[in-house]
Amino acid sequence: MIYLKLLREISNENFTLDKMKDLIKKDLSLSYKLLKYINSAQLGFRGKIKSVNQAIPLLGKKQLKTWLYFVCINSINDKSEIIVVDSLIRARFAELIFNKIGLSSKSNDAYFMGMLSMIDLLLGRPMSEIINELYIPTEVKQALTGENNNIYAKILNFIKVYEKGEWSKAFMLVREINIEQEYLPDMYLKSLNWANDFM
Numbered sequence: 615m616i617y618l619k620l621l622r623e624i625s626n627e628n629f630t631l632d633k634m635k636d637l638i639k640k641d642l643s644l645s646y647k648l649l650k651y652i653n654s655a656q657l658g659f660r661g662k663i664k665s666v667n668q669a670i671p672l673l674g675k676k677q678l679k680t681w682l683y684f685v686c687i688n689s690i691n692d693k694s695e696i697i698v699v700d701s702l703i704r705a706r707f708a709e710l711i712f713n714k715i716g717l718s719s720k721s722n723d724a725y726f727m728g729m730l731s732m733i734d735l736l737l738g739r740p741m742s743e744i745i746n747e748l749y750i751p752t753e754v755k756q757a758l759t760g761e762n763n764n765i766y767a768k769i770l771n772f773i774k775v776y777e778k779g780e781w782s783k784a785f786m787l788v789r790e791i792n793i794e795q796e797y798l799p800d801m802y803l804k805s806l807n808w809a810n811d812f813m
Contacts (some may be wrong), residue, residue: 617686618747624679624686625726626749631670634678639666647685656811676722680705680812683729687736695813697732702809703802704728704773710801711769715793720765727754727766728773765791776802 620637623629638644645666652669653662663669670678680702687694705728712721730750734741742759757766772787776798788795 617689620682621686622748624682625730627751628749629675629679631675631678634682635666635670638670644685648681651681676725679726680729684812687733694736697736699809699813700777701729701732702812703777703805704731704770706805706808707773707776707802708769710805711772711791711793714797714801715791717765723751723754724766724769726750727757727770730754730758731770 620634623633623637638648648666648669649663651657652659652672659672663672673681684698684702687698705725708728709721709725712718712724717724727750730745730748733744737744745755745758753762753764753766756762757764757770760767768787768790772784772791775783775787785795788798
């Protein structure tokens with residue numbers, strides 16, 4: 615239940631690091647995983663980080679959300695690694711696209727949309743049912759459930775087509791989201807590398 619609660623909390627617009635500290639500290643295995651992660655060579659912090667209170671501010675909101683999503687999903691479904699990697703690629707790619715088209719203020723929501731875009735496969739439940747349990751902006755919710763063809767939905771559709779290599783469809787969608795094609799290969803490669811580094 616703590617993992618489902620954490621998933622709800624990381625999608626909450628009132629998400630705070632203090633609230634996360636309280637939830638993580640209630641779960642010994644989660645506290646252990648966090649300390650193991652933050653002391654890993656990949657993050658490269660100098661000196662040993664010995665407490666959850668010390669670790670959480672160092673990670674910051676975005677990285678903590680990404681790590682928690684990964685841990686929660688793996689705890690609920692231990693055969694999820696490929697889907698989680700694909701979700702993280704989508705998250706980073708969506709964020710980069712939003713930044714490039716002048717919607718930086720909404721890029722965090724775009725990032726979270728990408729992370730949640732395959733959660734129905736991970737949990738084996740309908741997307742609409744899962745999304746109704748999470749605290750996410752209405753526009754993101756509508757994009758994930760296909761209820762609205764807003765900018766989030768257009769970019770999510772574009773990413774799905776792009777990752778399949780359906781180039782004719784992708785180039786049609788590029789016009790709708792108003793981004794120059796020349797930037798896309800580099801942005802997608804950055805997303806791939808970022809997701810693989812995280813894993």
